[in-house]
Amino acid sequence: xxxNTLVECRGLTKTFPGALALDRVDLTLGRGKIIGxxxxxxxxxxxxxxxxxxxxxxxxxxxxxxGENPGPYTKSQVSYLPDKNYFADCMKVYDLxxxxxxxxxxxxxxxxxxxxxxxxxxxxxxxKEMSKGTKEKMQLIMVxxxxxQLYLLDEPIAGVDPAARDYILNTIISNYNxxxxxxxxxxxxxxxxxxxxxxxFLKEGRVIRHEAVEDxxxxxxxxxxEVFRDDFRMVSQRTSQELGDWHYVNSDAGEVRDAGNAGxxxxxxxxxxxx
Amino acid sequence: MEWKINDSLPIWxxxxxxxxxxIIAGRYEKxxxxxxxxxxxEDAKVNRNTMQRALAELETDGLVITNRxxxxxxxxxxxxIAITREKLAKEKINSLMEEMNAIGFGxxxxxxxxxxxxxxxxx
Numbered sequence: 001x002x003x004n005t006l007v008e009c010r011g012l013t014k015t016f017p018g019a020l021a022l023d024r025v026d027l028t029l030g031r032g033k034i035i036g037x038x039x040x041x042x043x044x045x046x047x048x049x050x051x052x053x054x055x056x057x058x059x060x061x062x063x064x065x066x067g068e069n070p071g072p073y074t075k076s077q078v079s080y081l082p083d084k085n086y087f088a089d090c091m092k093v094y095d096l097x098x099x100x101x102x103x104x105x106x107x108x109x110x111x112x113x114x115x116x117x118x119x120x121x122x123x124x125x126x127x128k129e130m131s132k133g134t135k136e137k138m139q140l141i142m143v144x145x146x147x148x149q150l151y152l153l154d155e156p157i158a159g160v161d162p163a164a165r166d167y168i169l170n171t172i173i174s175n176y177n178x179x180x181x182x183x184x185x186x187x188x189x190x191x192x193x194x195x196x197x198x199x200x201f202l203k204e205g206r207v208i209r210h211e212a213v214e215d216x217x218x219x220x221x222x223x224x225x226e227v228f229r230d231d232f233r234m235v236s237q238r239t240s241q242e243l244g245d246w247h248y249v250n251s252d253a254g255e256v257r258d259a260g261n262a263g264x265x266x267x268x269x270x271x272x273x274x275x
Numbered sequence: 276m277e278w279k280i281n282d283s284l285p286i287w288x289x290x291x292x293x294x295x296x297x298i299i300a301g302r303y304e305k306x307x308x309x310x311x312x313x314x315x316x317e318d319a320k321v322n323r324n325t326m327q328r329a330l331a332e333l334e335t336d337g338l339v340i341t342n343r344x345x346x347x348x349x350x351x352x353x354x355x356i357a358i359t360r361e362k363l364a365k366e367k368i369n370s371l372m373e374e375m376n377a378i379g380f381g382x383x384x385x386x387x388x389x390x391x392x393x394x395x396x397x398x
Contacts, residue, residue, distance in 0.1 A: 193282055221283060
Protein backbone atom coordinates (compact mmCIF):
# COMPACT_ATOMS: atom_id res chain seq x y z
CA UNK A 1 0.00 0.00 0.00
CA UNK A 2 1.54 3.25 -1.12
CA UNK A 3 1.36 6.18 1.25
CA ASN A 4 1.80 9.76 0.17
CA THR A 5 5.18 9.88 1.85
CA LEU A 6 8.08 8.76 -0.29
CA VAL A 7 11.09 9.82 1.77
CA GLU A 8 11.21 10.27 5.50
CA CYS A 9 14.29 11.41 7.44
CA ARG A 10 14.20 11.45 11.23
CA GLY A 11 17.05 12.98 13.23
CA LEU A 12 19.41 12.22 10.39
CA THR A 13 22.97 13.04 11.43
CA LYS A 14 26.26 12.45 9.70
CA THR A 15 29.64 13.33 11.09
CA PHE A 16 32.95 13.11 9.34
CA PRO A 17 36.19 13.43 11.30
CA GLY A 18 36.22 17.07 12.33
CA ALA A 19 32.97 18.01 10.62
CA LEU A 20 29.25 17.76 11.18
CA ALA A 21 27.81 17.29 7.69
CA LEU A 22 24.17 16.71 8.66
CA ASP A 23 22.69 17.82 11.93
CA ARG A 24 19.45 16.11 13.05
CA VAL A 25 17.65 16.48 9.74
CA ASP A 26 13.90 15.84 9.83
CA LEU A 27 12.48 15.87 6.34
CA THR A 28 9.43 14.37 4.65
CA LEU A 29 9.14 14.32 0.86
CA GLY A 30 5.94 13.46 -0.97
CA ARG A 31 5.37 11.74 -4.33
CA GLY A 32 5.05 13.30 -7.76
CA LYS A 33 7.05 16.43 -7.03
CA ILE A 34 10.12 18.21 -8.27
CA ILE A 35 12.03 19.43 -5.25
CA GLY A 36 15.09 21.66 -5.16
CA UNK A 37 17.74 20.86 -2.56
CA UNK A 38 19.48 24.17 -2.21
CA UNK A 39 22.36 25.36 -0.14
CA UNK A 40 25.86 26.78 -0.45
CA UNK A 41 28.91 24.57 -0.89
CA UNK A 42 29.52 22.41 2.15
CA UNK A 43 25.95 22.63 3.47
CA UNK A 44 25.42 18.87 3.30
CA UNK A 45 23.51 18.45 0.01
CA UNK A 46 25.67 15.68 -1.41
CA UNK A 47 25.87 13.92 1.96
CA UNK A 48 22.07 13.86 2.23
CA UNK A 49 21.71 12.52 -1.30
CA UNK A 50 24.34 9.84 -0.72
CA UNK A 51 22.59 8.68 2.44
CA UNK A 52 19.22 8.46 0.65
CA UNK A 53 20.96 6.51 -2.04
CA UNK A 54 22.57 4.07 0.42
CA UNK A 55 26.13 5.01 -0.56
CA UNK A 56 26.99 6.14 2.94
CA UNK A 57 25.39 5.40 6.30
CA UNK A 58 24.13 7.98 8.74
CA UNK A 59 25.92 8.38 12.08
CA UNK A 60 22.55 8.65 13.78
CA UNK A 61 18.89 8.86 12.82
CA UNK A 62 16.95 7.08 10.12
CA UNK A 63 15.87 7.49 6.52
CA UNK A 64 13.23 5.46 4.75
CA UNK A 65 12.33 5.42 1.07
CA UNK A 66 8.92 4.02 0.24
CA GLY A 67 8.88 2.79 3.83
CA GLU A 68 12.19 0.88 3.62
CA ASN A 69 15.68 1.56 4.91
CA PRO A 70 18.30 2.03 2.17
CA GLY A 71 19.14 -1.39 0.77
CA PRO A 72 18.55 -3.55 -2.29
CA TYR A 73 14.86 -2.64 -2.52
CA THR A 74 15.39 1.13 -2.29
CA LYS A 75 18.26 0.96 -4.77
CA SER A 76 15.88 -0.60 -7.26
CA GLN A 77 13.55 2.37 -6.74
CA VAL A 78 16.10 5.20 -6.74
CA SER A 79 17.77 6.61 -9.83
CA TYR A 80 20.90 8.54 -8.92
CA LEU A 81 22.90 11.08 -10.88
CA PRO A 82 26.22 11.66 -9.08
CA ASP A 83 27.92 15.03 -9.02
CA LYS A 84 30.76 13.65 -11.09
CA ASN A 85 31.12 11.56 -14.17
CA TYR A 86 31.26 7.90 -13.18
CA PHE A 87 31.22 6.22 -16.57
CA ALA A 88 34.52 4.80 -17.83
CA ASP A 89 35.86 6.89 -20.69
CA CYS A 90 36.63 3.86 -22.84
CA MET A 91 32.97 2.80 -22.92
CA LYS A 92 30.78 3.25 -25.93
CA VAL A 93 27.19 4.34 -25.71
CA TYR A 94 25.86 0.84 -26.34
CA ASP A 95 28.08 -0.53 -23.53
CA LEU A 96 26.32 1.88 -21.22
CA UNK A 97 22.91 0.88 -22.51
CA UNK A 98 23.80 -2.80 -21.99
CA UNK A 99 25.01 -2.21 -18.45
CA UNK A 100 21.93 -0.25 -17.47
CA UNK A 101 19.65 -2.83 -19.04
CA UNK A 102 21.39 -5.59 -17.06
CA UNK A 103 21.43 -3.64 -13.85
CA UNK A 104 18.06 -2.02 -13.65
CA UNK A 105 14.77 -3.76 -14.25
CA UNK A 106 13.05 -0.41 -14.76
CA UNK A 107 15.45 0.81 -17.48
CA UNK A 108 13.65 1.74 -20.69
CA UNK A 109 16.24 1.13 -23.39
CA UNK A 110 14.03 2.31 -26.23
CA UNK A 111 13.55 5.63 -24.50
CA UNK A 112 17.29 6.09 -23.88
CA UNK A 113 18.06 5.19 -27.50
CA UNK A 114 15.49 7.66 -28.75
CA UNK A 115 16.87 10.44 -26.56
CA UNK A 116 20.42 9.75 -27.76
CA UNK A 117 19.22 9.84 -31.35
CA UNK A 118 17.47 13.16 -30.84
CA UNK A 119 20.80 14.58 -29.69
CA UNK A 120 22.66 13.02 -32.58
CA UNK A 121 24.67 10.74 -30.26
CA UNK A 122 25.61 7.52 -32.07
CA UNK A 123 25.55 4.28 -30.12
CA UNK A 124 29.07 3.54 -31.29
CA UNK A 125 30.40 6.84 -29.92
CA UNK A 126 32.95 6.60 -27.15
CA UNK A 127 32.47 8.63 -24.00
CA LYS A 128 36.00 9.98 -24.22
CA GLU A 129 35.15 11.58 -27.57
CA MET A 130 32.31 13.53 -26.03
CA SER A 131 32.43 17.09 -24.78
CA LYS A 132 31.78 17.72 -21.13
CA GLY A 133 28.26 18.96 -21.89
CA THR A 134 27.44 15.91 -23.99
CA LYS A 135 28.74 13.60 -21.26
CA GLU A 136 26.51 15.30 -18.72
CA LYS A 137 23.54 14.94 -21.05
CA MET A 138 24.42 11.29 -21.60
CA GLN A 139 24.44 10.63 -17.85
CA LEU A 140 21.12 12.38 -17.45
CA ILE A 141 19.57 10.38 -20.29
CA MET A 142 20.59 7.15 -18.58
CA VAL A 143 19.27 8.24 -15.20
CA UNK A 144 15.98 9.61 -16.54
CA UNK A 145 15.34 6.54 -18.67
CA UNK A 146 14.61 4.53 -15.56
CA UNK A 147 11.07 4.42 -14.26
CA UNK A 148 12.06 5.11 -10.67
CA GLN A 149 10.10 6.38 -7.70
CA LEU A 150 12.86 8.73 -6.65
CA TYR A 151 15.38 10.53 -8.83
CA LEU A 152 18.33 12.02 -6.97
CA LEU A 153 20.11 14.49 -9.23
CA ASP A 154 23.25 15.94 -7.71
CA GLU A 155 24.21 19.16 -9.49
CA PRO A 156 22.85 18.17 -12.91
CA ILE A 157 23.34 21.61 -14.46
CA ALA A 158 26.65 22.71 -13.01
CA GLY A 159 29.39 23.29 -15.52
CA VAL A 160 27.38 23.18 -18.74
CA ASP A 161 26.50 26.02 -21.09
CA PRO A 162 23.02 27.62 -21.05
CA ALA A 163 21.84 25.68 -24.10
CA ALA A 164 22.82 22.38 -22.50
CA ARG A 165 21.17 23.56 -19.30
CA ASP A 166 17.93 24.15 -21.19
CA TYR A 167 18.14 20.71 -22.71
CA ILE A 168 18.70 19.14 -19.31
CA LEU A 169 15.80 21.02 -17.72
CA ASN A 170 13.52 20.04 -20.59
CA THR A 171 14.54 16.44 -20.19
CA ILE A 172 13.73 16.65 -16.52
CA ILE A 173 10.32 18.27 -17.10
CA SER A 174 9.25 15.94 -19.85
CA ASN A 175 10.75 12.60 -18.92
CA TYR A 176 10.06 11.72 -15.38
CA ASN A 177 7.23 9.45 -14.50
CA UNK A 178 4.32 11.32 -12.97
CA UNK A 179 4.34 9.48 -9.67
CA UNK A 180 8.08 9.83 -9.27
CA UNK A 181 9.72 12.54 -7.22
CA UNK A 182 12.84 14.35 -8.34
CA UNK A 183 15.24 15.85 -5.83
CA UNK A 184 17.68 18.22 -7.55
CA UNK A 185 20.60 19.69 -5.69
CA UNK A 186 22.05 22.88 -7.08
CA UNK A 187 23.13 26.38 -6.29
CA UNK A 188 22.04 27.67 -9.72
CA UNK A 189 18.60 28.55 -8.45
CA UNK A 190 17.38 31.09 -10.97
CA UNK A 191 17.88 28.55 -13.75
CA UNK A 192 15.65 25.94 -12.23
CA UNK A 193 13.18 27.66 -9.95
CA UNK A 194 10.30 27.68 -12.45
CA UNK A 195 10.55 23.91 -12.63
CA UNK A 196 10.28 23.29 -8.90
CA UNK A 197 7.28 22.45 -6.71
CA UNK A 198 9.12 22.73 -3.42
CA UNK A 199 12.46 23.79 -2.05
CA UNK A 200 14.55 22.53 0.83
CA PHE A 201 17.22 24.94 2.04
CA LEU A 202 20.19 23.37 3.79
CA LYS A 203 22.51 25.42 5.91
CA GLU A 204 25.42 23.91 7.80
CA GLY A 205 23.77 20.51 7.78
CA ARG A 206 20.34 21.69 8.91
CA VAL A 207 17.08 22.16 7.06
CA ILE A 208 16.23 25.84 7.51
CA ARG A 209 13.32 25.94 5.05
CA HIS A 210 11.05 23.44 3.34
CA GLU A 211 8.17 25.07 1.50
CA ALA A 212 6.17 25.07 -1.71
CA VAL A 213 7.72 27.60 -4.09
CA GLU A 214 4.40 29.25 -4.96
CA ASP A 215 3.72 29.77 -1.23
CA UNK A 216 7.09 31.48 -0.88
CA UNK A 217 6.33 33.76 -3.85
CA UNK A 218 2.90 34.62 -2.44
CA UNK A 219 4.23 35.26 1.07
CA UNK A 220 7.43 37.07 0.22
CA UNK A 221 6.77 38.54 -3.22
CA UNK A 222 10.24 37.43 -4.22
CA UNK A 223 11.80 34.85 -6.44
CA UNK A 224 13.30 31.78 -4.80
CA UNK A 225 16.71 33.03 -5.89
CA GLU A 226 16.17 36.29 -3.97
CA VAL A 227 14.84 34.48 -0.91
CA PHE A 228 17.86 32.19 -1.00
CA ARG A 229 20.21 35.15 -1.19
CA ASP A 230 18.41 36.80 1.74
CA ASP A 231 18.46 33.65 3.88
CA PHE A 232 22.12 33.03 3.27
CA ARG A 233 23.29 36.62 3.29
CA MET A 234 22.15 36.81 6.91
CA VAL A 235 24.22 33.74 7.58
CA SER A 236 27.37 35.19 6.08
CA GLN A 237 26.86 38.53 7.83
CA ARG A 238 26.49 36.74 11.12
CA THR A 239 29.52 34.62 10.46
CA SER A 240 31.66 37.60 9.60
CA GLN A 241 30.41 39.37 12.69
CA GLU A 242 31.39 36.42 14.80
CA LEU A 243 34.76 36.41 13.11
CA GLY A 244 35.00 40.14 13.77
CA ASP A 245 34.38 39.58 17.47
CA TRP A 246 36.95 36.87 17.42
CA HIS A 247 39.46 39.26 15.86
CA TYR A 248 38.53 41.87 18.40
CA VAL A 249 39.01 39.53 21.38
CA ASN A 250 42.32 38.40 19.96
CA SER A 251 43.50 41.82 18.89
CA ASP A 252 47.06 40.70 19.48
CA ALA A 253 48.71 40.46 16.04
CA GLY A 254 49.78 36.81 16.28
CA GLU A 255 46.37 35.70 17.50
CA VAL A 256 44.54 37.42 14.65
CA ARG A 257 46.33 35.34 12.08
CA ASP A 258 45.40 32.21 13.98
CA ALA A 259 41.78 33.25 13.96
CA GLY A 260 41.88 33.69 10.19
CA ASN A 261 43.42 30.27 9.75
CA ALA A 262 40.84 28.70 12.02
CA GLY A 263 38.12 30.11 9.78
CA UNK A 264 39.71 28.61 6.69
CA UNK A 265 40.11 25.29 8.44
CA UNK A 266 36.43 25.19 9.19
CA UNK A 267 35.58 25.84 5.57
CA UNK A 268 38.05 23.20 4.50
CA UNK A 269 36.54 20.51 6.65
CA UNK A 270 33.03 21.48 5.64
CA UNK A 271 34.00 21.13 1.98
CA UNK A 272 35.58 17.74 2.64
CA UNK A 273 32.50 16.77 4.58
CA UNK A 274 30.46 17.07 1.41
CA UNK A 275 32.68 14.78 -0.63
CA MET B 276 4.40 31.04 -27.88
CA GLU B 277 6.49 33.58 -26.05
CA TRP B 278 6.05 33.16 -22.29
CA LYS B 279 6.71 36.09 -20.00
CA ILE B 280 7.10 34.87 -16.45
CA ASN B 281 8.23 36.91 -13.48
CA ASP B 282 9.91 34.68 -10.89
CA SER B 283 9.01 37.04 -8.06
CA LEU B 284 5.28 36.43 -8.39
CA PRO B 285 3.27 33.22 -8.17
CA ILE B 286 3.65 31.56 -11.55
CA TRP B 287 0.30 29.89 -12.16
CA UNK B 288 -1.77 33.12 -12.26
CA UNK B 289 0.68 34.58 -14.79
CA UNK B 290 0.34 31.51 -16.96
CA UNK B 291 -3.42 31.51 -16.63
CA UNK B 292 -3.59 35.11 -17.78
CA UNK B 293 -1.37 34.51 -20.77
CA UNK B 294 -3.42 31.52 -21.87
CA UNK B 295 -6.59 33.58 -21.39
CA UNK B 296 -5.15 36.19 -23.76
CA UNK B 297 -4.30 33.56 -26.32
CA ILE B 298 -7.81 32.12 -26.21
CA ILE B 299 -9.44 35.51 -26.59
CA ALA B 300 -7.02 36.50 -29.32
CA GLY B 301 -8.32 33.48 -31.22
CA ARG B 302 -5.04 31.61 -31.27
CA TYR B 303 -6.94 28.42 -30.56
CA GLU B 304 -9.93 27.48 -32.64
CA LYS B 305 -13.24 27.64 -30.76
CA UNK B 306 -14.29 24.12 -29.87
CA UNK B 307 -10.93 22.90 -31.12
CA UNK B 308 -8.31 20.96 -29.14
CA UNK B 309 -6.34 22.67 -26.42
CA UNK B 310 -2.71 21.57 -25.83
CA UNK B 311 -2.02 19.09 -23.04
CA UNK B 312 -0.54 20.01 -19.67
CA UNK B 313 2.62 18.25 -20.69
CA UNK B 314 3.02 20.13 -23.97
CA UNK B 315 2.34 23.47 -22.35
CA UNK B 316 4.64 22.76 -19.39
CA GLU B 317 7.47 21.87 -21.74
CA ASP B 318 6.86 24.94 -23.86
CA ALA B 319 6.77 27.31 -20.88
CA LYS B 320 9.57 25.41 -19.10
CA VAL B 321 7.57 25.15 -15.92
CA ASN B 322 6.57 22.36 -13.64
CA ARG B 323 3.57 20.28 -14.74
CA ASN B 324 1.77 20.81 -11.45
CA THR B 325 2.01 24.57 -12.00
CA MET B 326 0.57 24.25 -15.50
CA GLN B 327 -2.10 21.88 -14.24
CA ARG B 328 -3.22 24.48 -11.74
CA ALA B 329 -3.43 27.21 -14.40
CA LEU B 330 -5.53 24.94 -16.63
CA ALA B 331 -7.78 23.95 -13.73
CA GLU B 332 -8.50 27.66 -13.22
CA LEU B 333 -9.29 28.14 -16.90
CA GLU B 334 -11.68 25.21 -16.61
CA THR B 335 -13.36 26.75 -13.59
CA ASP B 336 -13.85 29.91 -15.65
CA GLY B 337 -15.28 27.79 -18.44
CA LEU B 338 -12.80 28.95 -21.10
CA VAL B 339 -11.44 25.44 -21.46
CA ILE B 340 -13.52 22.30 -21.21
CA THR B 341 -12.33 18.84 -20.23
CA ASN B 342 -13.94 15.97 -22.06
CA ARG B 343 -13.62 12.56 -20.60
CA UNK B 344 -12.25 11.03 -23.74
CA UNK B 345 -11.13 13.74 -26.11
CA UNK B 346 -8.87 15.78 -23.84
CA UNK B 347 -9.38 19.50 -23.44
CA UNK B 348 -11.10 21.77 -25.90
CA UNK B 349 -11.57 25.52 -26.16
CA UNK B 350 -15.01 26.82 -25.25
CA UNK B 351 -17.55 27.53 -27.99
CA UNK B 352 -19.37 29.99 -25.75
CA UNK B 353 -19.05 33.28 -27.67
CA UNK B 354 -20.75 35.16 -24.88
CA UNK B 355 -18.18 33.97 -22.30
CA ILE B 356 -15.34 34.99 -24.59
CA ALA B 357 -16.88 38.42 -25.08
CA ILE B 358 -17.29 38.92 -21.33
CA THR B 359 -13.73 37.80 -20.62
CA ARG B 360 -12.44 40.05 -23.38
CA GLU B 361 -14.15 43.03 -21.86
CA LYS B 362 -12.89 42.15 -18.39
CA LEU B 363 -9.30 41.99 -19.61
CA ALA B 364 -9.68 45.29 -21.47
CA LYS B 365 -10.95 46.97 -18.31
CA GLU B 366 -8.04 45.60 -16.31
CA LYS B 367 -5.62 47.02 -18.89
CA ILE B 368 -7.28 50.42 -18.74
CA ASN B 369 -7.25 50.39 -14.95
CA SER B 370 -3.57 49.67 -14.77
CA LEU B 371 -2.88 52.34 -17.41
CA MET B 372 -4.88 54.87 -15.39
CA GLU B 373 -3.06 53.96 -12.19
CA GLU B 374 0.35 54.35 -13.76
CA MET B 375 -0.56 57.63 -15.48
CA ASN B 376 -2.04 59.02 -12.26
CA ALA B 377 1.14 58.08 -10.45
CA ILE B 378 3.16 60.29 -12.81
CA GLY B 379 0.72 63.17 -12.55
CA PHE B 380 -1.73 62.77 -15.46
CA GLY B 381 -5.41 63.32 -14.69
CA UNK B 382 -8.31 61.66 -16.52
CA UNK B 383 -8.63 64.57 -19.00
CA UNK B 384 -4.90 64.48 -19.85
CA UNK B 385 -5.04 60.74 -20.43
CA UNK B 386 -8.13 61.06 -22.63
CA UNK B 387 -6.46 63.80 -24.68
CA UNK B 388 -3.26 61.78 -25.14
CA UNK B 389 -5.27 58.77 -26.23
CA UNK B 390 -7.39 60.82 -28.64
CA UNK B 391 -4.25 62.36 -30.17
CA UNK B 392 -2.69 58.95 -30.51
CA UNK B 393 -5.80 57.52 -32.17
CA UNK B 394 -5.94 60.47 -34.57
CA UNK B 395 -2.31 60.09 -35.56
CA UNK B 396 -2.60 56.33 -36.01
CA UNK B 397 -5.82 56.81 -37.99
CA UNK B 398 -4.22 59.01 -40.63
